[in-house]
Structure formats: structure tokens, C-alpha cells
Amino acid sequence: MLQNLETLARDAKSWPFEQARNLLTHVLKKRLAAGDVATARALIDAGKADEALAAFPDLQRPVVLETGYGPSGLPHMGTFGEVARTTMVRNAFRALTGDHWPTRLVAFSDDMDGLRKVPEGIPNPEMLAEDLHKPLTVVRDPFGTHDSFGAHNNARLRAFLDGFGFDYEFMSSTQTYRSGRFDAVLLTLLARFDAVQAIMLPTLGEERRATYSPFLPVSPATGHVLQVPTLSRDVEAGTITFDDPAAGKTTVPVIGGHVKLQWKPDWAMRWVALDVDYEMSGKDLIESVRESSKVCRALGGTPPEGFNYELFLDVEGKKISKSKGNGLTMEQWLRYGTPESLSWYMFQSPKSAKSLHFNVIPRAIDDYLAAIEAYKTQEPAKRIDNAVWSIHAGEPPTHTSPVSFALLLNLVGVANASSKAQLWAYFAKYLPEATPENEPLLDQLMERALNYYEDFVRPSKSYRLPDDKEKAALLDLAGRLKALPADTTDGELIQGEVYAVGKEHGFEPLRGWFGALYEVLLGASQGPRFGSFAAIYGLSQTVQLIEAGAQGELASQA
Incomplete structure (x- = not known):
């Protein structure tokens, strides 16, 4: 089974595995003589990584992946993205080498930098103003909870990473400089001062x-x-x-x-002193990577493998700027979406610019849920390229939510629900065995659906009147549903009636019929699978909703 996983990893097409294979090539070339690289690679490709490590002791040193953090501010979406994506590469590398190879993920805090300006929205700004230009780990903590401002933000970073369950080693720039760990490379830089100046x-x-x-x-x-x-x-x-x-x-x-x-020579010095093998960075740092790589070589080191990811855009397609506040914070995403949905979003096309705004959250949640369901029936070669393999290190959950987030949003709106208790009441017939305890993800999604609906969906609701054709079809559907057993919770049976009505009333293509259902009954251009929605909302309530929509009552109330 282990060898099979290594073979799958070798042939996987998703970007974390491409990066893992690049990382493996980099490490072999960095640590072995040219004539030994092919031998070691052949052993690894044959599923014999343990033999490669035994034959070449230099391969036994841990493979080091690094992410960086500037603690003049709090952890943010970019912090999460970099650690999450680097973790995905680390998981892929472990699969590729059969997990024989030790790896380390270092989260490095650049906390020895001088505080250049007082951040906005911080208490006791006059205290920080007095401490400008001092290292962040010397600047007094305006929150009064830690020894320094740097220590406070480092604690927030670690709590942030721990909250998502990341496996990492925290490293402080201040502590590392003071401990002497960087001394040898600093002395090398002093001796090669002119060479570094010639680069910079x-x-x-x-x-x-x-x-x-x-x-x-x-x-x-x-x-x-x-x-x-x-x-x-x-x-x-x-x-x-x-x-x-x-x-x-x-x-x-x-x-x-x-x-x-200075930060570019500092970056290069860290790569050498910590023997860093992999570090990714944003597209805006391409030139900085190039310059730091030159300094790294001047110091006698080998620059790490890595790649440059695209930056996020706001809803208007403009670059996100912390000063403009046109981005999306971690707290905002987690008010409306789950951590796994954010990991899903980070996995998708990291080299393509994507909008990072509230409107992407519902789709990210449902795409993640759909990927979990797809994973259950996929063959192994497809599974390993499914994003949920990378998100969950090869062990995605076997059960998620029994309904989509889109369905919950519409249920909240139609039921005018304001609490999870009201939503759970609707599930009493549809899923009689379900409770918040045995369906924890559904319970979490309910809370987020209530938040999202109130903040974004309700203000944008726009019901319309049906035309004559749509009205006739709606009344026909209401009549058919009345003929079904009143206590039915068979979403497929209800969906079959919806399809039949659409076909008999000449809706070609049928998406015009479903569009009418959503716009007339739900006040939205898109919606959930209607049969499932009706099964949960209740047949009699759904009939009342359809009749009210057909008569124009919903549009007149909006």
C-alpha cells in the first residue's frame, strides 16, 4: 500500500505534487554528488526511499520548508494561505517518499525588525510612538498582555496556526540572532561584504x-x-x-x-543558516527572490526550491491592499465559511489571480462538500489529485454535511429563520436521527448560513412576478405536490414532479424553468436542488410558497 501511494504521488498532476517532485529533485542535487543523484532517484521512484536514505547519509537531514511572517501586524489571509499551501506541498512530499524522509515546517517571525510606524487601530498608540525604530520584541505591548508588541503578535500567530491544526516549528528572529545560530553565516557575510554589496x-x-x-x-x-x-x-x-x-x-x-x-540579505542568510529547502512567496516578490538567491549563493548556500503564487483581487478585480481595506479578513471568512472551505479556496489555481470577497464563500463551501462526496467513489489516481487529499493529508472525512450550504441559505430565507433551533426543527422529519452532536458540520453550517443570509442575501433579495406560462406551471406543480403523501420526505420524488412540470409546459432548456422557480419563489437567480429543499421545508409549506409565488404575493411583499 505504501509503495502504491508513492507511485500515485509520482504520477499525480495537482500542483502540490508537482512542487513535491521539484523539491525532491532540488534536495537530491543539493546534497549529493552529481553521479549519485540518478541512483538515489531511481530507488525513490521504485518505492525504496528508505534504501536511498541508508545509502546516502546526507539525505537523512530533515527537509526544511519555511514560511515567513512580519509581526508588525496580526496574522491575516496571506499568512494562512502561505502556511496552508506549504503544508500541502509537505504532505505531497511525504507521500512521494513514503514518509521515510523527515521534514520540518518552520514558521519564521521577523520580529527583530524596527517598528517603522504606529499601526492603525491599536490601543495606546502614544506608547508605540515612543518606541518607534526599536525591535518589535523590545517595543512595549500596547495590549498589556505580553513582554513586547512582537511577543504579543507572535502569540497571536501561534494561536492562529494552532487553531487550524498546522504542524509547524515556530522560530523568532530575535531569539535566533541572539542565540548565535546565525553567527557563522553573519561572519561569512562580513567577510564577503563587497560581494553582497555588488549584488544589492x-x-x-x-x-x-x-x-x-x-x-x-x-x-x-x-x-x-x-x-x-x-x-x-x-x-x-x-x-x-x-x-x-x-x-x-x-x-x-x-x-x-x-x-x-536588511530583509533581502536576511532572507538569504536564513536560507543558508537554517538549510531551507523550500519557500514559496507572492508574485510581488519575484525580484526579491532573485536578489536574495544571488546573495544566498554569495554566502556559499543553495537557494531553496519554491514558486510564486498570484495575489488576490477584490470584487472589482483590483489588487487587495491592507491600507485600502478592500480585502477579506480571516475573521470575516470564518463568520460565514468553514476553515476547510478556505483551504479549498487556497488550493485552487494558486498561480491565477482570484477574487477574494464575500461572494466566493458559499461556492467554496459547496465545492468542498462536493469534493468530499466525489472522493468516496473515485479511483486512487483521481483521489490523490482531489483537493481534499491535500487539505486533509490523505485522510479526508468520510462524512460531511447531508445538505448543501446553498440549500441552507434558501431555507433560512424562506423560513425567515433567525436561530439554529428553527432550522433544526425543519430537519426533524427529513433527518429524524440528526442532532447537532452527530451532525456537527451541519450545525456549523447552519450558524454560518444565518450569518451570511442576514448580512448579504437578505439585502439583495429580488422577487419577480411570474409570466402567464410560469404561473400555469407553478399552479400545476402545486397541484401535483398536493397529490403526494403529506408527510413525504423523498426529495427525488419531488424533484421528479418538478422535472415533469417543466417538460410538460414546454421549458426548453429546463434551466429556464428552474430559474423561474428561484426568481419567483426565492428571490434569487440561483438556488438549491428544489426537491431536497421542499423535502426539508415541508411539502405543505412548499405548496403554500408556490401558490403565493404564482399569485404574485411574494413579489408584492418584497
């Missing part, structure tokens, strides 16, 4: 070039992270000298947390 200076404007140094010393006098030129350096002593605005000419060691690096 051509990318800068004339004014910035005149003062640029890859080293940002922390002022012993003020604690500020300084952007000042390096006046001189002593490679043997491991020090740099600079002009401190508060103390004049000052010399500090480049190790032990006395300096940090």
Missing part, C-alpha cells in the same frame, strides 16, 4: 545606494535598529563601525544579536 547596490536608487549596508546595527545608546552606512569592518574581530546618531562613531560585533540584516 545595482537594485537601489542613487540616494539609497549612497548609504546602504546589509547590516542594520542595534544602537547601544537608544536600542534603535539603524539604517546607516558601514564605515569600516574588521573581519578578524567580527565587527563593523558606523556613525550612531545618538553616540557618534560606534563599533559592535555582527554576531549575538547586535545587528540584524
Whole structure:
């Protein structure tokens, strides 16, 4: 079975497996002599990764995947997307190598950066204003809950990642610099200062070039992270000298947390010091990846494998900007959608620009539910490319929600429901054994449907009058449903009557008939499978709804 999974992973077409195969190629080339790469790859492709690791000890080091976080603000949608997608690649890599190969996912917080401006909407802004330019882990916490602003935001990041069940190792820039873990590479950069400058200076404007140094010393006098030129350096002593605005000419060691690096050299230094094998980033950082990769090579390292994902757009197709507030926050998505639906959305076409707005949530929920149902009957080669394999690390749930989110939204509207208790009452006949305890996802979706309907659907409802043809068909359907047993909960039986009426009244194609049902009865251009909706709402109530729509009462009340 394990070997079969490895074979499936080798042939899988979805992007996480493409990335996993690229990562495997990268690691083999990085760690082995050219003549050994083909031998190791042949063993792995034959499902013998354990033999490859035994034959080549350098392969036994963990494969390191990294994601980065700037803790001057709180975790956001991009944070989730990067960790979720990197986790999908990690899961695919494990499948490809039979999980013999150890892997690590490092969530790195760049918390030694100086605070450049006071974020909006933060309490005690005057406190932060006093601490500007100090490292985030020195800036006082305006919330009063942690030792520093950086520590507060790091705690929020970890709680955020833990809440989604991510498997990761947290790493603080401040702690890592101070611990000495970066010292060896920092000393290498000091020795190769001119080579790094030769890479970075051509990318800068004339004014910035005149003062640029890859080293940002922390002022012993003020604690500020300084952007000042390096006046001189002593490679043997491991020090740099600079002009401190508060103390004049000052010399500090480049190790032990006395300096940090500008972010592009810092990124490159981390890749070398942490032996990073994979890191993805947004399309806006393509040039930064290229420059950091050059610095990485200058430091004697190998840049990691990775890819650039597209950025999200708002509902008007404009780039999302935190300053404009035209995006969608994590809290907003989770008010209306489930975490799994967000993972589903992140999985889809990461190299294509997509709208990230409230209107994508219902479809994402129902597409995720449909993928779970499809997975149950798919052959193994299809299953491994199904998004739910990547979302759930190869073990998607066997049961989700018995009804769609679209159906729940329409049920909320037609029933004028304002609580989950009212919705559960409608399910008493349709699913008599169902309870919030044994159908937890349905219970969660009910809460989100109530929220979504109230905030977005109700304000946009638009009922219309039926034309004569539609009115006759609606009254015919009402009569047919009256003839069915009053207690029927057979959605397929009801759906059959709906189809029969549409055909007998000459609706070609039939979607015109279903469109009329949705627009006249539900006030929307789209809707759920009508038979299932009627079975849950109740036959007699559905008949009353159809008759009211046929007589124009719903349109007149709107």
C-alpha cells in the first residue's frame, strides 16, 4: 500500500505534487554528488526511499520548508494561505517518499525588525510612538498582555496556526540572532561584504545606494535598529563601525544579536543558516527572490526550491491592499465559511489571480462538500489529485454535511429563520436521527448560513412576478405536490414532479424553468436542488410558497 501511494504521488498532476517532485529533485542535487543523484532517484521512484536514505547519509537531514511572517501586524489571509499551501506541498512530499524522509515546517517571525510606524487601530498608540525604530520584541505591548508588541503578535500567530491544526516549528528572529545560530553565516557575510554589496547596490536608487549596508546595527545608546552606512569592518574581530546618531562613531560585533540584516540579505542568510529547502512567496516578490538567491549563493548556500503564487483581487478585480481595506479578513471568512472551505479556496489555481470577497464563500463551501462526496467513489489516481487529499493529508472525512450550504441559505430565507433551533426543527422529519452532536458540520453550517443570509442575501433579495406560462406551471406543480403523501420526505420524488412540470409546459432548456422557480419563489437567480429543499421545508409549506409565488404575493411583499 505504501509503495502504491508513492507511485500515485509520482504520477499525480495537482500542483502540490508537482512542487513535491521539484523539491525532491532540488534536495537530491543539493546534497549529493552529481553521479549519485540518478541512483538515489531511481530507488525513490521504485518505492525504496528508505534504501536511498541508508545509502546516502546526507539525505537523512530533515527537509526544511519555511514560511515567513512580519509581526508588525496580526496574522491575516496571506499568512494562512502561505502556511496552508506549504503544508500541502509537505504532505505531497511525504507521500512521494513514503514518509521515510523527515521534514520540518518552520514558521519564521521577523520580529527583530524596527517598528517603522504606529499601526492603525491599536490601543495606546502614544506608547508605540515612543518606541518607534526599536525591535518589535523590545517595543512595549500596547495590549498589556505580553513582554513586547512582537511577543504579543507572535502569540497571536501561534494561536492562529494552532487553531487550524498546522504542524509547524515556530522560530523568532530575535531569539535566533541572539542565540548565535546565525553567527557563522553573519561572519561569512562580513567577510564577503563587497560581494553582497555588488549584488544589492545595482537594485537601489542613487540616494539609497549612497548609504546602504546589509547590516542594520542595534544602537547601544537608544536600542534603535539603524539604517546607516558601514564605515569600516574588521573581519578578524567580527565587527563593523558606523556613525550612531545618538553616540557618534560606534563599533559592535555582527554576531549575538547586535545587528540584524536588511530583509533581502536576511532572507538569504536564513536560507543558508537554517538549510531551507523550500519557500514559496507572492508574485510581488519575484525580484526579491532573485536578489536574495544571488546573495544566498554569495554566502556559499543553495537557494531553496519554491514558486510564486498570484495575489488576490477584490470584487472589482483590483489588487487587495491592507491600507485600502478592500480585502477579506480571516475573521470575516470564518463568520460565514468553514476553515476547510478556505483551504479549498487556497488550493485552487494558486498561480491565477482570484477574487477574494464575500461572494466566493458559499461556492467554496459547496465545492468542498462536493469534493468530499466525489472522493468516496473515485479511483486512487483521481483521489490523490482531489483537493481534499491535500487539505486533509490523505485522510479526508468520510462524512460531511447531508445538505448543501446553498440549500441552507434558501431555507433560512424562506423560513425567515433567525436561530439554529428553527432550522433544526425543519430537519426533524427529513433527518429524524440528526442532532447537532452527530451532525456537527451541519450545525456549523447552519450558524454560518444565518450569518451570511442576514448580512448579504437578505439585502439583495429580488422577487419577480411570474409570466402567464410560469404561473400555469407553478399552479400545476402545486397541484401535483398536493397529490403526494403529506408527510413525504423523498426529495427525488419531488424533484421528479418538478422535472415533469417543466417538460410538460414546454421549458426548453429546463434551466429556464428552474430559474423561474428561484426568481419567483426565492428571490434569487440561483438556488438549491428544489426537491431536497421542499423535502426539508415541508411539502405543505412548499405548496403554500408556490401558490403565493404564482399569485404574485411574494413579489408584492418584497
